[in-house]
Amino acid sequence: MRQRLIHKTEPQEISLKEAKLKGAKASGRNAVVAEDAVSLQSLLFDSTLSKEDWMEGLKHHSKTLTNLLLNDQTKEFNQYLSSQLGSAISELADQETSGVKKGLADINYRPILQDLLQTAILIEHSTIPPYLTALYSIKDGTNASASQIIRSVAVEEMLHMIMVCNVMNAVNIQPSVNRPQNYPTYPMKLPMNVDFYVGLETFSTNSIATFIAIESPSNPLVKAPKYDHDIQPNTLFAKSAAVQENNFWTLDNMKGFIMENVHTIGEYYDVLFFYIVVFQIIAYYKEHGSLPQSFKELNTGGIFTGDPAKQIRPEQYYGSGGKLHAVEALAGVIAVFQEIKGQGEGADDSIFDVDPSQFEEGAELAHYFRFKEVFHEHYYLGGDYRPFTDENGMMPVTTPPTGKPLPVDWSAAYPMKENPKLSDYAGNKELYAQGVEFNKTYRRLLDAIQSAVEGNQRELEKSIMYMYALKEQAVGLMNQPLDAQHNAGPTFEYINL
Structure with missing residues (x-):
């Protein structure tokens, strides 16, 4: 959900009724799109689509495909893929005259993915200096809990940046983190459709409110923590030169879709993941002359031609936060994006970065909820969220933490x-x-x-x-x-x- 930051105050809390209304509107809109949306095959190969149909199809299929794969619903994904790509391309156009094969052979995914993945590195990089600045500004011996929270998030953002580099190396594109053009310049807006600026500031309610906006979840509702006071805290393939202008699968159009429709970091990774899968589908077709019908067919080969020796692996990473994933196939990209999204906005509609039941010692909160604990000076665990919770145990993500106090001395920071x-x-x-x-x-x-x-x-x-x-x-x-x-x-x- 997009969080609007006005005058550097913490994003406005919304009621459960408002959140449910937003969710209902979104569900209704998606249902209409699902009925009327062009097929995935048409989205990729039909040169007669209008730009409006292309945009609506992109909204629908990027959400559908991403939800299935990033939520490990492989069986359902196979059914979706078979239903969308089961027919031959020849049903859309005569391959003898359409130039489809030539178009597929001519597509160059590398500069497009280089730009989009390098932008993902910039997004992750852009958060690190602000988080470190706020952390370093806290005077020694004060705000121990707040310092630990900010430090843990900064370390995980470094992990995210390295894992995006793993994805780039997996598709044989050299990542870059140390060139002048890869440095964020503050103040700045993240390269998405956001209405707030990120900058270097001392530890304060202002800076923490900005961090909350950066880490905003995509979904308006989240599972409420259990109440327990004992708990401790295509166009791509034009038929002739005359219709070449209808080629919507270009870097400008793909980035334009992001700038118009993407409001959170999690949504950026969703759309980026869809683009990666699209190029993998095209690569599969070029190699096999047919369209993939299952995740197994789509997982390996294709665009994943990088040198495995360049991968940063868990045993080589010295950070203390999160789990690092190497990438050698589409399954590795899924693991990376699940880790990044889970740590930022929560996993499985929860406030945690992973399912806490998977770990004996529990799990940490996602970044968004960790920063809200600092801002509101209370922990989530141990709080009573029944007043905010619906019949399904869901509450608005903006619900403030109501657990035991988290002491914060806002004055104990250098006036930078x-x-x-x-x-x-x-x-x-x-x-x-x-x-x-x-x-x-x-x-x-x-x-x-x-x-x-x-x-x-x-x-x-x-x-x-x-x-x-x-x-x-x-x-x-x-x-x-x-x-x-x-x-x-x-x-x-x-x-x-």
Whole structure:
């Protein structure tokens, strides 16, 4: 669900009635689309589709296909795929004259996936400096619980970035994390249809409200925690040059769909996953001359031509949060996207990042709900959510936590200047030098990750050392007054070494 951030206040709470109404409207709209939507085969191969039909078909099939595969409903997916791709393409057009085979042979998925996956890396990267800035701004010895929550999320965002690099390497596209164009510039909007800015700020209700907006779930309802006070907290293949302009499967159109229809990070990964499956279907057709009828046929080969030796594997990752997945086939992409979405907005309509029943020690909350605990200064577990809950045990995701208190001292943070730049320190030689050294350390951290995703996995060992150095250097900056009201802070700008 899209969260609107107005004047840096925490997103408005909505009632259960409003949430159910939103869900009902969405369900009704989807039902209409399901009846009238073009088939998946037509979406891919019919050159007579209008752009409106293409957009509606994309909305329907991206949601249907993604829900099935990312929720491990393989049997249902096989039925869907067979029903959508069971007929021969020749029923849509005469292959002798339509140029379908030529179109399939000519399609180049690599620059499209490179752009879309690199954007996913930018999204993950864009969250890391703001989270680290808020964390480092908390004065030592204060806000222990809040610090632990922010630190855990920042570490998991680093994991997400590395796993997206695994996906890129799996489809034989070199990921990049350390070039100037891969650096986020603050303040910025995430590359989706959002109405808030992300920036570098001190720990405050403002910054935590922004983090809540970043991690907003796609669904308006979530399973309420159990009440227990004992718990501890195509167009692609035109028939002639005359209709070539109807080729909607272009990077501009695919990104345009995202900018118009995607409002959360989870939704971005849903659409991105659908695009990956589309190119895998096309690759299967090019290789076999027929359309895939099952997940088993679609899983391996095709676009997955990358070198497995470049994969970062669990035993090579030194982060403490989340589970890292290597990617060598479509099943690996599913595991990665499930992990990223679950950690961000919750898994299986719950507030947890995975099903807690799978683990003896339980599971952590998803990022969105962890940040809401800090903002509202209470934990979720142990709270009473019966006033917010419907007959199915569902409550609005915006429901505030009502468990035991989570003490927060909002004043125990350095008064850092918002979105500082090195140019702000030009008049202070010592402060400027400190800012440069911080940015060099951050560049070295990214260089280590870049080297690792290029096949030198041992370089990840250096990341721990750089993370410790970053905190020390950031605190050194935040301790120094910049003007009468603000202190200095880290800038996270690209710098040459």
